[in-house]
Amino acid sequence: MTLNGAIAVAFIMIALAIAGPGPRGFAVLLVLAAGFAIVEVRGATWTALRRAAVVVVPLAAFMGFIWVGIVGRAPAEIAADVPGTRAAALIHVLSICLRLFFVVTVIQLAVLRFAHLTPLQFIRALALPVTAKRLLVLTLSLIETLRHAIDRAHIALIAAGTLTRRFSSRNVIHSWRLVQTVWLSAVTIALGRMRDKWPIENTLNLLERAVEGGNEKIFAGDDKIWLPVSLGAAVVILVADVFPGPS
């Protein structure tokens, strides 16, 4: 399977999940995702599920607190101006969070399928214009720069006695200093590169060569199975939702 194929399949699954299928459609979607996970991702599926849980569980707890605990009604009930129930609010929260969980899991599955690639190889394998790939590398570089700046700021402020490594009230009080120090560090790191290193080496021109190629065939191998299967599933879901059958 190619990276482009995995992204296309993931895109179809996410689009279908966002479209809000009914229970039968969602069941088809789950079967498709499970099949993709078992065949293509295997053991790393647990990692995908764990990461999705890390993202979604806190959000679900927060939404549950607001909708079930405080509001006590589902949005549809509020719109219809009926009294409503906490059970309806809970179903509303679950339906949103399950879909979000599904979306995050699918993204993770697609990424983990190609976990053996380095970020540069990953970007190179995408079927995108070179300019877009360069933009992706630079965006990634910006994220790395910020992470580096956060490391630097931590060292500075902990050594200076301003922060501690563990959570503390002192850290909360001085958090704005951390933000300021991270910002100063990020700017100086970026300036250090852009003033001397990049102009002398013409480093950015190297990127073009580094990211081009790698996608001679946009789709190949197992893509020819997964794409028709995904599109077929999409048709089944749409038909199931448009023609729900006798209730």
Next chain:
Amino acid sequence: MARRELFSGLNFSGRSAAMLALLRDGSFARECFYIGPYAEAALSGLSATIADEIEIYRAKPASLGHTAFAPIDFAPLARREPQTLSGGEQVLLALHCFSLSSYAALGIDTALEQLDRANRDAALDYLDPRKDFAGNVALIDNRLPPPQVGWHTIDLPAGATDLDCDPRRVVADLARQIAPAIAVSDLGFRYARGRQIFQDVSLSLEGGNAYRLAGPNGAGKTTLLKLLVGVIAPSGGKLTLGGARYWPWRHGNRAIALATQNPDHQWCGATLADDLARRRSAFARHARVGSLAKGRLAKLAQLLGAPSLDAHLYELPLAARKRLSWLWPLAGALPWVMLDEPSIGQDVNTRSRLAAAIVRLTALGYGVLFVTHDDDFADRIPHRVLAIGDATIRMN
């Protein structure tokens, strides 16, 4: 004919600017590889892994046929982020990338000073004009006095902006101090998904002594400083300060004034005044910090070449920032002073004055722990060696 240009002169003589002008001059090479003094100007900053950093520079096709320079094997480190390498390892990675690239020329601004003896010798051997690397090289290195065989020296006179720096005068008026002993027992540490850096390390550091942390690039010298200051937490073992349990990673640093290898890793303000005010506020309960009024710190800063406490730190030259990074440790605020590669980028005069200041600190009872690959600098300071290697630390 390959050119070898060695820029010689004191700090602020304009060596870096002269070298950059040469590298930008088309007659030296159409495009040059550049290794600046610190990581931000040594690595491309475009890669999230070491494998990607190498891939970006790898020539396609490998036309020039440089001999590959690989004193350490980067293959097992391929998935690591370049920033997680030690300073010296980053320089080695940059040199490795250059050796695989199609650049015909290389400029190095003091970066080789971060290398341990074996790696430095290997790097200088690689650049040796009598060997098979045929490209042009421009080099600034404070520990490579001219003349050098095969190198053309560009000697720059002392600059008009030479900032007088005398660390000896900063410590001249300090009162005696009794630094509490630091004892480490059964210390263990490993980075996430990394190798074991320390295992069951035990050692005792007494005030009134200077200790030199020695070991190859990447052995864990800076990591030990980070552990003692509380930036990272050990996986096991305990620390005591003056006989009492000490958890800097939980409760914060209480005893150590640290000057980092890259001075820009230690500023906590945009100006020196901001930085010092925050330090004084954080350590306000320490008796000696209370005596460090802003006016006194301003005078001490002047002795290190700072025109004013209100100068924007990042507008000062790197060598000046490095000197100012010593201000807090040398001001005597805290009983332990830890200096990570303090002599990098500093000319011979400043190095010898700094060494004298460290000697004075230990005579006053302060404890000093320093990291350096500069044997000449270390030899000026009576010290004991803490040799790091194979996840242990041995005191020689």
